Amino acid sequence: MNIAFETKKSDGAERLIRVTVPAADVEAAKHEAAKKLAGKVSIPGFRPGKAPTAMVLKRFGDSIKAEALDLVVQEAYKAVLDKEQLKVAAQPHIHDLKFEDGEPVSFELHLEIRPDVTLARTNGFKVTRTERVVSDEQVTEQLEALREQRANWAPVEEKPLEGDLVSVMLATADDDGTIPEGKEYKIVLGAGHAIAGIEEVITELSPGGSLERAVKWPDDFPDETQRGKSKMVRVALTDVKRKALPDLDDAFAREMGDFDTIDALRTTVRNDLVETAKRESDADVRAKLLDGLIGANAFDVPPSWVNQLIDGYAKAYQIPDSEKERFAGQFRPTAERQVRRDLIVETLAETENLKASEGDVDDKVTELAEKRGQNPGQVYATLQKAGRLTELERGITEDKVFKWLFDRNTIE
Amino acid sequence: MATLHRTIVRPVVTEKTSASYQDRGEYVFEVASDASKPAIRQAIERLFGVKVTGVWTMNTRGKPRKNMGKTAGLRPSWKKAIVTLKEGDKIGIFEG
Numbered sequence: 350m351n352i353a354f355e356t357k358k359s360d361g362a363e364r365l366i367r368v369t370v371p372a373a374d375v376e377a378a379k380h381e382a383a384k385k386l387a388g389k390v391s392i393p394g395f396r397p398g399k400a401p402t403a404m405v406l407k408r409f410g411d412s413i414k415a416e417a418l419d420l421v422v423q424e425a426y427k428a429v430l431d432k433e434q435l436k437v438a439a440q441p442h443i444h445d446l447k448f449e450d451g452e453p454v455s456f457e458l459h460l461e462i463r464p465d466v467t468l469a470r471t472n473g474f475k476v477t478r479t480e481r482v483v484s485d486e487q488v489t490e491q492l493e494a495l496r497e498q499r500a501n502w503a504p505v506e507e508k509p510l511e512g513d514l515v516s517v518m519l520a521t522a523d524d525d526g527t528i529p530e531g532k533e534y535k536i537v538l539g540a541g542h543a544i545a546g547i548e549e550v551i552t553e554l555s556p557g558g559s560l561e562r563a564v565k566w567p568d569d570f571p572d573e574t575q576r577g578k579s580k581m582v583r584v585a586l587t588d589v590k591r592k593a594l595p596d597l598d599d600a601f602a603r604e605m606g607d608f609d610t611i612d613a614l615r616t617t618v619r620n621d622l623v624e625t626a627k628r629e630s631d632a633d634v635r636a637k638l639l640d641g642l643i644g645a646n647a648f649d650v651p652p653s654w655v656n657q658l659i660d661g662y663a664k665a666y667q668i669p670d671s672e673k674e675r676f677a678g679q680f681r682p683t684a685e686r687q688v689r690r691d692l693i694v695e696t697l698a699e700t701e702n703l704k705a706s707e708g709d710v711d712d713k714v715t716e717l718a719e720k721r722g723q724n725p726g727q728v729y730a731t732l733q734k735a736g737r738l739t740e741l742e743r744g745i746t747e748d749k750v751f752k753w754l755f756d757r758n759t760i761e
Numbered sequence: 762m763a764t765l766h767r768t769i770v771r772p773v774v775t776e777k778t779s780a781s782y783q784d785r786g787e788y789v790f791e792v793a794s795d796a797s798k799p800a801i802r803q804a805i806e807r808l809f810g811v812k813v814t815g816v817w818t819m820n821t822r823g824k825p826r827k828n829m830g831k832t833a834g835l836r837p838s839w840k841k842a843i844v845t846l847k848e849g850d851k852i853g854i855f856e857g
Binding site for chain 2: 395400
């Protein structure tokens, strides 16, 4: 094929290339397409595949034209990539297509180029590691949270206090002043479940009591039509439950799992916190190091990759379509950074031969299996079924890349 | 007297006939069963604007109808005409 093309625009990772394919080549492509089609269609009077090309061309002109165009565009696309030595990052787009019978076909090819990442500088960065110290308060806080989770709601026979869980029958007067039956609500006092006026009424009641009173709706009530109105309400308190926190003793520790004493539980909690802190500072060091790398090695990022990432996150966070633009605007720098980060890791893994090998994956699986007390083969099968193996592989590769980077940079 | 379009019923475009016009320049038509060779010649010349150099005709016997295993009669018999044209003349419909 004798394809002519010229680059119209070359902006970062984007290329706009005007491609022209001579009429003769288009005609040849049409015959090619007709021949291909002739093998499939049946025309009365001919065995399948035996109809003359000319007849097929006349009968299925439109679909052949489309097919021929497809062929031409594909060939041209391949030729352009070949001649220009381009590596594309995403599906190309075609703009401004001109396709008339007996005329050369011409179109604009919109490409995104896979960035050629050359990491000029990967060493000599200085990163400070900030290790968070786990204090006794944090451990206590964590234990308190555990107590909170294990709290019992015990019924009490007195007026409710803030923080109590109450069951009430609540009814609001209709416009004509009659008060309907009411519905049952479970409310934690002071948690903002009910409007302030109603909570006030509840605190004045004992279990079994009932009261009717005018209550003023707050000025910031979500339903605008109700704001600032005063209405009669009937509140009947059915029962009050108070939170009873378990004591921090050995019995509590046993209840939490495989711990004999409260001290054992405390140690585990501390270890967990230390582990988390270590992971956080690891991630922090990695992020800082990558920031350095990104700053020192500039390359263009294909916009479609960034957009793809943004779309993915928008879906994951269930961003409505109307909010999408704002979200994309806010999220773009993060997404771009993510793409750069992935590209750097990928490039390093490739150039320095740090990709996770099968052996690495096997080792990791064995390690996981030991932790879970399962058979490695079983763990492998489960991971494979859940499609988690590639994730695991990527994790190992990333670990290896960062280990390589840590060896060549100063971490303080 | 049959009109032009009644004389020539339809061109027979099949694998066999396309081979015959491609190899030997013979065009095959179904014609009215009472059409004479001169009438066919005239009709082809008038219809397609070509010069006919030869006309051969034959009556094609109807084949037995394929009817779920039973043969209930025949497909109609028809008359076939094969014509050759002056060198360089062509009839478009056979080209596809």
